[in-house]
Amino acid sequence: MEKISLQKIKWIKSLHLKKNREKEKVVLVEGHKLVSELAIQFPSLVHSIYASNDIDQTLQSKFDCFKCTENEMERISQFYSASSLLGVFREPEKTAFNPNERILVLEGIQDPGNLGTIIRTADWFGIKQIVCSEDTVNMFNSKVIQSSMGSAFRMSVFYENLEEFFLKMNATVHGALLDGENLLEIDPNEIKILVMGNEGKGISPSIQKHINQAVTIPGFGQAESLNVSIATGIFLYHWSQSKS
Secondary structure, eight states: OEEOOHHHHHHHHHTTSHHHHHHHTEEEEESHHHHHHHHHHOGGGEEEEEESSOOOHHHHHHSOEEEOOHHHHHHHOSSSSOOSEEEEEEOOOOOOOOTTSOEEEEOOOOOHHHHHHHHHHHHHTTOOEEEEETTSOOTTSHHHHHHHTTGGGTSEEEEEOHHHHHHHOOSOEEEEEEEEEEGGGSOGGGOSEEEEOBTTTBSOHHHHTTOSEEEEOOOOSSOSOOOHHHHHHHHHHHHHTOOO
């Protein structure tokens, strides 16, 4: 396996910046399990792989792989604790937006772990597309990729001005609000568009204007609210009971 060069180290470090990743249309993926699985599932998207330990011969035979010292891996990693394997992948092409499909809308999700968990959960429940507000964290943030466990490569995620988006849609909009109707009383077949809001502020007043049906998850304890990724999972389970 060829040794990583100083030029490649500088290049990968430059990809820590979102603007450089977007310019080159690449994604950084870290972690032995995740890199290996994505390389097997999406071989055409693999640009190059970097390892500080021995790696599977199959990966070495199929892809451009480079050997790193632990110190070099720490330099190219975006995480405090570097993994032994890092992959540079090309951005997957997303399918065209389908207004006839179910749509999960996310407003202002800031935490990469939350977005990654939501994408992974949506993938589990068969949601094919997510529309995010422009201020939602980028889906190709390394922490989003890691917490989505690769689901970000399978999900079509669109970033839109939500007010303009809702004006174009001709469908009932359900939104997660504390003063909404009990989720258990809502027919999942009636849900076409579901809106989840920011971790701390919820759905903003400007977006609430577009919501036709407020919905809430009934609680029985003393907690003030649910984490947005947990709440989304509960909504998506209910939604998955739809016959459509």
